Amino acid sequence: MTVTIFVPRDAASLALGAEKVAKAITAEIARRGLDARVVRNGSHGMFWLEPLVEVRTQHGRIAYGPVQARDVESLFEAGFLTGGTHPLHLGPTKDIPFLRQQTRLTFARCGVTDPLSLEDYRQYAGLTGLEKAIAMAPADIVKEVTDSGLRGRGGAGFPTGIKWKTVADAPGDKKYIVCNADEGDSGTFADRMIMEGDPFVLIEGMAIAGIATGATKGYIYTRSEYPHAIATMQEAIDIARHAGILGVSVLGSRYAFDLEVRSGAGAYVCGEETSLLNSLEGKRGIVRAKPPLPALQGFLGRPTVVNNVMSLASVPIILDRGAAFYRDFGMGRSRGTIPIQIAGNVRHGGLFETAFGLSLGEIIDDIGGGTASGRPVKAVQVGGPLGAYFPRALFDTPFDYESFAAKDGLIGHAGIVVFDDTVDMLKQARFAMEFCAIESCGKCTPCRIGSTRGVETADRIARGIEPEKNRVLLADLCNTMKFGSLCALGGFTPYPVLSAMTHFPEDFSPAPVVEAAE
Amino acid sequence: MNVHVAGGDVEKRTLAIVGELKALEGPLLPILHEIQAEFGFVPQESLPVLARELNLSRAEVHGVVTFYHDYRDHPTGRHVLKLCRAEACQSMGGDRLAERVKALLGIDFHQTTLDGAVTLEPIFCLGLCACAPAAMLDGELHGRLDDASVRELVAEARR
Numbered sequence: 061m062t063v064t065i066f067v068p069r070d071a072a073s074l075a076l077g078a079e080k081v082a083k084a085i086t087a088e089i090a091r092r093g094l095d096a097r098v099v100r101n102g103s104h105g106m107f108w109l110e111p112l113v114e115v116r117t118q119h120g121r122i123a124y125g126p127v128q129a130r131d132v133e134s135l136f137e138a139g140f141l142t143g144g145t146h147p148l149h150l151g152p153t154k155d156i157p158f159l160r161q162q163t164r165l166t167f168a169r170c171g172v173t174d175p176l177s178l179e180d181y182r183q184y185a186g187l188t189g190l191e192k193a194i195a196m197a198p199a200d201i202v203k204e205v206t207d208s209g210l211r212g213r214g215g216a217g218f219p220t221g222i223k224w225k226t227v228a229d230a231p232g233d234k235k236y237i238v239c240n241a242d243e244g245d246s247g248t249f250a251d252r253m254i255m256e257g258d259p260f261v262l263i264e265g266m267a268i269a270g271i272a273t274g275a276t277k278g279y280i281y282t283r284s285e286y287p288h289a290i291a292t293m294q295e296a297i298d299i300a301r302h303a304g305i306l307g308v309s310v311l312g313s314r315y316a317f318d319l320e321v322r323s324g325a326g327a328y329v330c331g332e333e334t335s336l337l338n339s340l341e342g343k344r345g346i347v348r349a350k351p352p353l354p355a356l357q358g359f360l361g362r363p364t365v366v367n368n369v370m371s372l373a374s375v376p377i378i379l380d381r382g383a384a385f386y387r388d389f390g391m392g393r394s395r396g397t398i399p400i401q402i403a404g405n406v407r408h409g410g411l412f413e414t415a416f417g418l419s420l421g422e423i424i425d426d427i428g429g430g431t432a433s434g435r436p437v438k439a440v441q442v443g444g445p446l447g448a449y450f451p452r453a454l455f456d457t458p459f460d461y462e463s464f465a466a467k468d469g470l471i472g473h474a475g476i477v478v479f480d481d482t483v484d485m486l487k488q489a490r491f492a493m494e495f496c497a498i499e500s501c502g503k504c505t506p507c508r509i510g511s512t513r514g515v516e517t518a519d520r521i522a523r524g525i526e527p528e529k530n531r532v533l534l535a536d537l538c539n540t541m542k543f544g545s546l547c548a549l550g551g552f553t554p555y556p557v558l559s560a561m562t563h564f565p566e567d568f569s570p571a572p573v574v575e576a577a578e
Numbered sequence: 579m580n581v582h583v584a585g586g587d588v589e590k591r592t593l594a595i596v597g598e599l600k601a602l603e604g605p606l607l608p609i610l611h612e613i614q615a616e617f618g619f620v621p622q623e624s625l626p627v628l629a630r631e632l633n634l635s636r637a638e639v640h641g642v643v644t645f646y647h648d649y650r651d652h653p654t655g656r657h658v659l660k661l662c663r664a665e666a667c668q669s670m671g672g673d674r675l676a677e678r679v680k681a682l683l684g685i686d687f688h689q690t691t692l693d694g695a696v697t698l699e700p701i702f703c704l705g706l707c708a709c710a711p712a713a714m715l716d717g718e719l720h721g722r723l724d725d726a727s728v729r730e731l732v733a734e735a736r737r
Contacts, residue, residue: 072706075721107708246664249705277603284611284648285704287717325607325646328702342606342632344645360603402708404669409708432670441665477707479669491668495702501645 070103078111084132102257104171105411170257189376201272207383209395214368215472226355230363235275242331245444247475251369255289259296265372270317328499389415394460404477421455435480443472446552448559485564490518492556507550654697666707
């Protein structure tokens, strides 16, 4: 029987040498005349073990990692095709604690299947959600999603079902589903992983959204920094179209739905939904004032659902298993699961899908294993460049939308960047302002001008120039930006700045520089 | 890459790209991506052609081209090295690594080495945040960079 060897094709695995490993394995199979094949799967999301190579044996899938091309020969020598022992041997993949502790709903197939095999997709419960949706009345699909408690996973946490209902009820002969795959936040990679590791789930989710709202066309707006995700998505759409999942008749039903991938052009602000819509229309990615809501006047002025990749990718399992199944996970008003991305200076970095409610400390210390450098954790930034910095003192905060808001933070797209004690928080605050200045669309004054003034003020504090006065000024500036900006870029940049000032005041009181006397 | 393109040639090639993509809803970004893929940058001469063909003002087209970081108005070196400058990479010594790369190449960000081999660009997040610091050399990704691997990377780029 042909032995199956899995070598991931995820961009992070490739960045760590997976391509060379796959080539070396293929060459070794040929050299030894073995009956084996290499499947390029997605990543399980355990990046400290990537490239993670797996072999399907009679005892299930056995993992080895991190594998480099130079290890391949010794793996064959050790009989890894039958799960033989080797220094890189990790045992059965599903028993690796980081994976075993997860609740994988959205990422159930990611890392398990060949991302571009429809056969694999169907075998692991793919398309059943769409099939069920087709048999339902569109209003019932919307109700199912509403009842599941699913909230926008892009960061705002707006109930997905309510957004869908607004679009479904809006008059219009042409409606759109726009998937926001402009995952620009540092520390996040869940969208990238699912697009590269299980693209059909996003296609299925978007088709369901189309049927539920009466939309017939969908766009996936992906950042240009993700060429691999764009290519995989494109290929998956072609396959889905060919198989009749997309097109004039979705799975033979009376519903039409088709998809297109669009690439951004390096503007962070296009992750904001109205800016994204302008960009999609071929304009500058300038933020639009709301109202009108995109749900009523979105892409080309027509009713448009704008949902994050994770929101849409969570829809198929909700339709498949039912609203109650999904709602039973989580805490408070945060229902279901969330793919937490643990990144930065962390020992076990990766994607950890779990129900809402773990404490920040559990995530960083127990799951992430502390810092990669071995030094103490000083701060973690949760929610990307616009998210707050949390000190150890707040590690008891449960991971859910409301608990983070109560501590002047946000979970955003659920990315966490860990910093050890060498980090200078004043420098991080300055970077937040600098990033905002680089990426501001320029429409509103607090964001456009405020960010530049923020950089200057932080610099003055760093140089010890009237630090007391400048700290007050910086806090005041943050207030202006927070309440006066049109969108989250200017409005949330104060989060990292203020949290850094509040929790790490010692970094904002540098020793005054004595000016040299002439 | 053909840097010295004659004006008439730019117009012809631009028109061909526009013809192919004009029917898309919101065609300007896909067209600009194609133009940059074709010429290596977005030539000034192509802008009036786009304005005319898409029924836009030249100011509108100029506004779009200059808004997005990706579109360049001049060619790059033979290789483009994009170094991630975002927080996750900072937490793993990205700033120090950037200084190292700049010193090895003898250039700052947005500059090209004198021999025309390498252009160095900052990039904000490649989604490789759990294997930082990260970089992209001509579309190929590199993670968990350290002094040794970055030296190799620079040497590869210089070739």
